[in-house]
Amino acid sequence: MTDVRVPSFSPDDASLKADPYIAFARLREEDPIHRSDLGYWVVSRHEDVRGVLMNRDDFGQGDFVENIRLFYGRDFDVMGQRGYKWLSEVFLMQDPPHHTRVRGLVTGALTAKRVRAMEPRIREITDRLIDSLAGDGRGDLIARFAYELPVRVMCDMLGIDPEDERLPAVIDAIAQSFIVFEARALTDAELATANTQIGVLQDFFEVLFDERKAVPQDDLATALVQAGGAEDALSHDELVTVAIGLFGAGFETTAHMIGNGLLSFSRFPDQWQSLVANPAAFAAGTVDEVLRYESSLIATYRTALRATQIRGQTIAKGEKILTLIGAGNRDPRMFDNPDSFDIGRDNAARHLSFGGGIHFCVGAELARLEGRVAFERLATRLPGLKVDTEAPAWRDGFLFRGMSTLPARW
Ligand code: HEM
Numbered sequence: 001m002t003d004v005r006v007p008s009f010s011p012d013d014a015s016l017k018a019d020p021y022i023a024f025a026r027l028r029e030e031d032p033i034h035r036s037d038l039g040y041w042v043v044s045r046h047e048d049v050r051g052v053l054m055n056r057d058d059f060g061q062g063d064f065v066e067n068i069r070l071f072y073g074r075d076f077d078v079m080g081q082r083g084y085k086w087l088s089e090v091f092l093m094q095d096p097p098h099h100t101r102v103r104g105l106v107t108g109a110l111t112a113k114r115v116r117a118m119e120p121r122i123r124e125i126t127d128r129l130i131d132s133l134a135g136d137g138r139g140d141l142i143a144r145f146a147y148e149l150p151v152r153v154m155c156d157m158l159g160i161d162p163e164d165e166r167l168p169a170v171i172d173a174i175a176q177s178f179i180v181f182e183a184r185a186l187t188d189a190e191l192a193t194a195n196t197q198i199g200v201l202q203d204f205f206e207v208l209f210d211e212r213k214a215v216p217q218d219d220l221a222t223a224l225v226q227a228g229g230a231e232d233a234l235s236h237d238e239l240v241t242v243a244i245g246l247f248g249a250g251f252e253t254t255a256h257m258i259g260n261g262l263l264s265f266s267r268f269p270d271q272w273q274s275l276v277a278n279p280a281a282f283a284a285g286t287v288d289e290v291l292r293y294e295s296s297l298i299a300t301y302r303t304a305l306r307a308t309q310i311r312g313q314t315i316a317k318g319e320k321i322l323t324l325i326g327a328g329n330r331d332p333r334m335f336d337n338p339d340s341f342d343i344g345r346d347n348a349a350r351h352l353s354f355g356g357g358i359h360f361c362v363g364a365e366l367a368r369l370e371g372r373v374a375f376e377r378l379a380t381r382l383p384g385l386k387v388d389t390e391a392p393a394w395r396d397g398f399l400f401r402g403m404s405t406l407p408a409r410w
Helices: 020-030 046-054 064-072 082-089 098-109 112-116 119-134 141-146 148-158 167-181 188-214 220-226 236-267 269-277 279-293 364-381
Strands: 033-035 041-043 138-140 300-304 308-310 313-315 320-323 403-405 407-409
Touching: 041 046, 046 300, 046 308, 046 320, 064 082, 082 167, 082 188, 082 236, 098 220, 098 236, 112 364, 119 141, 119 148, 119 364, 138 141, 141 148, 141 236, 141 403, 148 167, 148 220, 148 236, 148 364, 167 188, 167 236, 188 220, 188 236, 220 236, 236 269, 236 279, 236 364, 236 403, 269 279, 269 364, 279 364
Parallel strands: 041 320
Antiparallel strands: 033 041, 138 407, 300 320, 308 313
8 A cells, every 4th residue: 555655756856856866765665666646656676676677478568659648638649749659669669579570670780799899989989089178177078078979979880970960950859859758748848849859850860771771881770771681671660760769779878877977976086086096997887886876767667568466566457657767776675885886886787777678778788888988088088087066967857867067177
């Protein structure tokens, strides 16, 4: 039964921006299977978040239209919104067998070999970015580094010219359209912008795939076109949908992982000193600890595919569950001193920030590689780096956690 002392969870609660972990701890300790007034369940313990994500028999994505109508009401025209229509076709939002087919084709193109082969290029891009800012002594590390690195890496992989003049508009369009992932009703203005901006992305990637079909290259875009061969290839619309998802997922979350890491180091300067003293030894552990301590994707959600139970609480078929990744990552049942940032932590990799089960992040190895190189090179080349932690500029939105700017000196 729901503990009435814990206030109803709402992702709109303004206090969640500055520090979501106070509310998360209260839910996790006092009401681990919480019923929000918004009509869905909220789970927060590590074991339960993981359990829901791993359990493909009882939990999945369910009926997309019904899930969105939960936020807007029964009459809402979900598929009439270009942003939601796109989201309904993203393989993350789908259940087997469609999910299995598209995911298989994407992982067949985004292979571990292709990711490993990127390391020298990622090092080169990282060092060039540091070269471009090192002499300035100060600046905004979100715009000049945290975003630039994954955007350039994704451009490189997909075969997009990083100097393409349409790129700034494409990057803005990702931020303004990915708001459709949020578990709430958007305002009319937000929805109108998301609908327009998805159109901008579709136009951009349609041209890219037309070009690759005409003239194949040695890049991920071409590998996606060729995946599955003549028998089972992705259709043109599927290619465009997948590319928007990969491009957006490939830089938003990774950029915020770098920014959130730098913020965490400035709150725990002894940890920065440890990394500076031995960057190569600590860089990989740093990435997992950043993902655990201040995840850039703080939650995801599932739908009960049939009546089931969590900790004895019955969940009816069709009910929605918000899985608080950020709360599970700070669960003291799994992590000692969970609120300290410790890059030598031996079980940091048990964080939930890449999800789990059949939707486990397909970009996890790429994100880890980018993070490892970024933290290693920053600690080596800018050891005196200090960021302003007084009032971090957290971006709007709940699911994606990251800053819009991060002023720093070095
Ligand atoms: C720090 C960086 C990243 C974080 C924290 C992250 C987090 C996640 C999480 C939690 C999921 C599972 C969502 C769910 O089960 O509902 C996921 C799935 C996914 N991620 Fe990532 N991700 C990151 C980087 C990337 C990158 C670099 C790419 C692409 C190159 C990527 C592409 C995807 C895709 C396509 C899925 C859907 C997989 C499926 O449904 O089978 N992600 N990611």
